[in-house]
Amino acid sequence: MMTRKVSKTDSSLEDAIRSVRSGNTGAFEVVVRQCERPLRAWLAVQAPPGVDVDEVAQRSFIAAFARLRDYEPGTDFAAWLFTIARFQLKTEVSRLRRITDYHVRYAPDLLLRELERRSSEPPELQQIRLDHLQACLGQLGEHLHRFITWRYAEEIPLDEMAARSGRSVAAVKKQLWHLRHKLHECVQARMATEGEPS
């Protein structure tokens, strides 16, 4: 399940935070477990190529742990954590940009700028998108879903995917493009009509 959302009404999270602030470091595990999925989801879509999402997520948790005294109990912990994560991501992207040939070798500059622009969207949007995406994946026919499984779950090479499906590598690439596009449209449509999944 990737649907757990963090909200300021989550009393178990607040209890854990209070416990950590009282010296029970072990209770921070509750914080990490509850927040890591939304945080990684947000980072995954905001981070440009070359950024290690798990590394930035871990750094964000460590920074949050170190500054936990600054968090005001009863307010929105997720928002506070995402503010830290945004700063951590910015730091990492700045580091990458200083690599001389980063733009040439890894990421077109415009992609970075657009990602940065979108990072101002509310972080919880990505979790909602993720939930809708799971629903959209469930609607895909098996003949299409297998491409997603091969590419993302099994991570098999494109030429093997081509051999398995009896198509050319170029056709497989095109198929993946269409699938991503179709899933994006599905998610957008669900966002427009349903809003946040129940």
Add this chain to the structure above:
Amino acid sequence: MNTDKRFIELWNDYLEGELDESGIAELQALVARDERLLQMAVDSYQMHRLLGLIAQDSVSRQDAFVRETLARLPADDARFVHGVMQHIPQGTPRKGMTARRLLTKWPFAVAAAAVVVSIASVGFWRPKAEPEIVRITELNGAVQWTGGGGQVVADLHVGSSLPGGTVESLSADSWTDLKFRDGSTVTVSGQSVLTISERQQKELHLRTGNLSANIVPQPDGKPLLIHTPTARLEVLGTQLNVEAEPASTMLSVNRGRVRVTRLADGSVAEVPAAHQVVASIDRGAELKVIPRPRPVTTWQSDLPTDGLYGTWLPKPGDSKGSLRNAPMLWGCPEKPVTLYLVSLSVSRNRPAPVLLTAGGKFRIRGRIESAGTVYFGLTTIRVNGGFAGKFLVERRFDVVQETGESLDIELRLEDFRPQEQELAEKSPEKFPASPVGLELFDWWCCTVNEDAGLEITHVELDTGISEPNIPSDG
């Protein structure tokens, strides 16, 4: 080829990591000219990342992430202490109740502990969806519960009802009492992991650590089952203690009878009252039921073997050496306390328990470099199993010589007082006011916040009573 087609080609290659520098430059030029293509590119990229995230997601992936993150947290006091205690050698699971247990509710840390307890009692999360199997009747130290949905609850408190799930006693000082609806009780202590379920019958999975159980008669054909890494125990109604390690399970039956199946070869043994058995993973070892050894009333340290905490300083040309105190941070971040600690196991590699009897006294030899107050302490267990509390006494040493002074003192058992006075007053039957009549689990001494350069060369328990009066179960 039109622009869109070319863009899709380049973009697909980009996502697959197959686009070279000239291709990236071409892609950059395309999206620079057409905002629509840029938006398509970023939509596709984000979808690509979300699909990867969903594909990778699993419980084990999350566990690994959580584990790695926690391991990277800055070492505050509590974490440091926990880390230290995790690395204190443990000869048997009984050693789980060692140095850190001795240190809990230290007078200087009472305030911090009280804060944690009071917080735990406010706004406690209570599972509602599943039926209650057990209720927490006593709790001390770091104990957490993981339910069927995987949610970890760290703030447990007395009175909490729990459905099926896993109770973890996280550190050497922690323990909890659980009570089933039929009145059967289980105590988990030290570093232990116990999964509880009750469907057709009660089932406990003790992955590691130790438990004491007092089981009321169970329905015909539905014995309580205890699973350990090496054995399966069938319990109809009895009082027993179990210590589970990866390679062996030690069962001691105080009342009733327990049927043991050794998993390695399927061999079975019936263990009657006042007997014990070790179910080893080693097929060559016999599954032999033996009477519980009679306790002894004297004990002499073997420092290289018994040392749980401290720095071993061998003496060149001599088989003897000394165990020097080592620092251990303790307490909440606001009021950290550094203990300079030496800790010894008493039960390690000794088959017979050591009984503390009236008139018993410790003789301690060593050396101290500077003046200070030294706290001497004991961890005890009841004769028939179960944590029985900690006891301590302090002595002030004035050191005149710059090079330090030899230390040779005697401490009578009667001088020791309960470290957890509140528990002794609240439940004297469970946490007696005196260590006399209890079994000695481990021994320790320390100074607080000042390194007095304490070195221990010899610890001995002696008594004038040769035939102990063993207390009855209860």
